[in-house]
Amino acid sequence: MTPKSNVKQLECIRENYCIGCGVCTTTNNTTIYLDEYGKYSVVMQSNMESEAEKVLQLCPFSSLSENEDTLSKLLFASDSLKYFDSIGYFLNNYIGHVRADEMRLNSSSGGIITWLLKTLLQKGDITQAVHVAPSNTDSLLFEYTFSNDEDSIIAGASSRYYPVELSFVLDYIKKYAGKYAIVALPCFAKGLRLLQQHDKVFKQRIEYLISPICGHLKSKHYASFLAWQKGILPNQLKSINFRKKLEYKRASQYGTEFFFDSKGTEDNTTVENSTFKMGTDWGHGMFKYPACDYCDDVVGELADISVGDAWLQEYIDDYKGNSLIIVRNHYLNRILTESQRQNNLEMKEVSPELVEKSQAGGFRNKRSDLRYRLWLKNKNGEWYPPKRVSAAKTALNRKRRKIIKMRLKINDYSHRLFKDCLKKDDLSLFYDQMTPVLDRYFLLNHGVYRFLKRKLKKFYENRNTNISLWL
Numbered sequence: 001m002t003p004k005s006n007v008k009q010l011e012c013i014r015e016n017y018c019i020g021c022g023v024c025t026t027t028n029n030t031t032i033y034l035d036e037y038g039k040y041s042v043v044m045q046s047n048m049e050s051e052a053e054k055v056l057q058l059c060p061f062s063s064l065s066e067n068e069d070t071l072s073k074l075l076f077a078s079d080s081l082k083y084f085d086s087i088g089y090f091l092n093n094y095i096g097h098v099r100a101d102e103m104r105l106n107s108s109s110g111g112i113i114t115w116l117l118k119t120l121l122q123k124g125d126i127t128q129a130v131h132v133a134p135s136n137t138d139s140l141l142f143e144y145t146f147s148n149d150e151d152s153i154i155a156g157a158s159s160r161y162y163p164v165e166l167s168f169v170l171d172y173i174k175k176y177a178g179k180y181a182i183v184a185l186p187c188f189a190k191g192l193r194l195l196q197q198h199d200k201v202f203k204q205r206i207e208y209l210i211s212p213i214c215g216h217l218k219s220k221h222y223a224s225f226l227a228w229q230k231g232i233l234p235n236q237l238k239s240i241n242f243r244k245k246l247e248y249k250r251a252s253q254y255g256t257e258f259f260f261d262s263k264g265t266e267d268n269t270t271v272e273n274s275t276f277k278m279g280t281d282w283g284h285g286m287f288k289y290p291a292c293d294y295c296d297d298v299v300g301e302l303a304d305i306s307v308g309d310a311w312l313q314e315y316i317d318d319y320k321g322n323s324l325i326i327v328r329n330h331y332l333n334r335i336l337t338e339s340q341r342q343n344n345l346e347m348k349e350v351s352p353e354l355v356e357k358s359q360a361g362g363f364r365n366k367r368s369d370l371r372y373r374l375w376l377k378n379k380n381g382e383w384y385p386p387k388r389v390s391a392a393k394t395a396l397n398r399k400r401r402k403i404i405k406m407r408l409k410i411n412d413y414s415h416r417l418f419k420d421c422l423k424k425d426d427l428s429l430f431y432d433q434m435t436p437v438l439d440r441y442f443l444l445n446h447g448v449y450r451f452l453k454r455k456l457k458k459f460y461e462n463r464n465t466n467i468s469l470w471l
């Protein structure tokens, strides 16, 4: 099962577990490219075992890199932080938002990351913020960018469910001295921490790592699929706001805003996420990087601060959004509490148990469901990167196991079907083949009665159109 050589392990990672972070390009042995499924992946430049070893030591999904427990202990254990199993080390946890309404409304949840980057820059604690913003190239909607002024930080607010990679960012940081804060998903943050262990320059220059809490990352085709469903062809799509806040809805019922080219002029439209036929149910996991199914870090345990959505009953009614904040750095904690006193932030301290509750779905998927996915890998004689949970079948009941299997299938179908749709210029292929799978998934989850009720409702909604009963 374990790959026979480092080169073979790298090949296996490239095929199944590469998240395309780009950290390994710092070894000069790899390059990053966007594959045919719209995901970043790695290419090796040489076949030498010793070179492959260097790459694997920096890879968040390899057997030669330390895991989150070991790395977080090195980073935080001596800093009088507390520990809670699911969220790792923490100093304090909060739920809150920025008081400046405009910043909050343009952000994903409470605007905390944008506010923090802006504050660190203002105070001179960093020289550049490294985060994800609209791209200047035609072929990409978003990419990592360097911001050294407030406007640029604000322009990069909001969550981009879109592939990004760090290779050029790391080239730049290596070349140019500075004090950088990087916003990095948990697996990217792991790659960066591994890099900091191997290369002092990155340890000195990367001052802060900020992690968005993460369910999973989407391929480039996710944005195209949503747009195409609304009649916007992939090549017409110019930008997308995945987290458009809707005044009359709950925080969790956000919309999607499309910016597109319509007969030579720029147009835009916002749609409620519930109106998409498919794709916006995160449980389905369409267009998810397969690597995300083999990640066990929900909150970004290696970051100085992690920020997510406060998915809790008492906050969800406020459409403007609230952030869940896990702080692991004393200085950042001071900035937050001082700003609360100065009325720039509205914040309340919360227990780690409440943090866990707010991310219940994420923990179920990345911890207990993961055990079954690992068991399936064992059963098929396939290698997987070492995880902090063990493979198990009976830890989950039969129904849950079926759900997990169906999710794997939906994910796999989504990548392959959409590639075909692009080739044949026909989106109906996706609907035709995905609908029966989604029907079976719904039946399994909710039973026959709710299934038929839902079908009839759709039938009546669509009876004046030629849309099939089974969509």
Ligand SMILES: Cc1cc2nc3c(=O)[nH]c(=O)nc-3n(C[C@H](O)[C@H](O)[C@H](O)COP(=O)(O)OP(=O)(O)OC[C@H]3O[C@@H](n4cnc5c(N)ncnc54)[C@H](O)[C@@H]3O)c2cc1C
Binding pocket: 106, 107, 108, 109, 110, 111, 112, 113, 114, 115, 131, 132, 133, 156, 157, 158, 159, 160, 161, 162, 164, 183, 184, 185, 212, 213, 214, 215, 216, 217, 218, 307, 308, 309, 310, 323, 324, 359, 362
């Ligand atoms: C792929 C992805 C999956 C997520 N999954 C979950 C989840 O399951 N549960 C949950 O609670 N929260 C999740 N989040 C985090 C959540 O969407 C918000 O980012 C978080 O609540 C911070 O909100 P904010 O208002 O403080 O941030 P904002 O003020 O809106 O700032 C967001 C910052 O993140 C940067 N950014 C955007 N996209 C990326 C990216 N792909 N990689 C790195 N940086 C990026 C932006 O440039 C900006 O600086 C996810 C985010 C992403 C990008």
